[in-house]
Amino acid sequence: MRRIYITYCWEDEKIADMFDYYFQQIGIKLIRDKRDLDYSSSIEGFAKSMRKGSFNICLISSEYLKRINCMYEINQLLKDDNFAKKKFCPVIVDTSSEKIDLSPAGIESYAQFWKDEL
Numbered sequence: 821m822r823r824i825y826i827t828y829c830w831e832d833e834k835i836a837d838m839f840d841y842y843f844q845q846i847g848i849k850l851i852r853d854k855r856d857l858d859y860s861s862s863i864e865g866f867a868k869s870m871r872k873g874s875f876n877i878c879l880i881s882s883e884y885l886k887r888i889n890c891m892y893e894i895n896q897l898l899k900d901d902n903f904a905k906k907k908f909c910p911v912i913v914d915t916s917s918e919k920i921d922l923s924p925a926g927i928e929s930y931a932q933f934w935k936d937e938l
Contacts, residue, residue, distance in 0.1 A: 825870045826850045827893045828879035828913075835879055835913050850877070863889055867896035875907040882918045885930050888937075 824843070828836040833854070840850050851873070857866045870876055876897055884890045897903060914920055921929065 822848070822875060823873040824848060824850050824875040824877065825873040826852055826877040826879065827870065827890065829881055829884040829887050829890050830854070831883045832879050832881050832913055832915060835915065839877065839879070863892065867893040870897055871900040873906075876909070878908070878910045879913050880910050880920065881913045881915060882920045885920070886933060891934070
């Protein structure tokens with residue numbers, strides 16, 4: 821059975837809900853932290869389990885790029901030795917007043933954000 825994970829910032833939950841709904845219509849249950857992570861489990865364990873997924877969907881927004889848990893999840897995916905062979909679908913979502921900027925200057929601003937946070 822395929823294990824399809826979706827990672828997203830909770831501010832983008834309505835978009836994740838739409839993805840979830842449409843996948844359910846074709847008989848696929850997406851694995852989501854809010855639904856499939858019980859109260860005694862850790863986000864660390866969930867993020868590591870994403871590596872075992874056959875497919876990962878990542879809803880990337882400006883908010884996503886500034887949330888420690890989101891960065892932790894994506895970092896865990898990148899640590900997978902087979903990451904390049906796996907199915908990975910980044911989806912850029914733009915729902916905020918702060919537009920996501922993937923230009924070199926924009927990427928540098930996200931990097932600077934995390935340097936400042938550290």
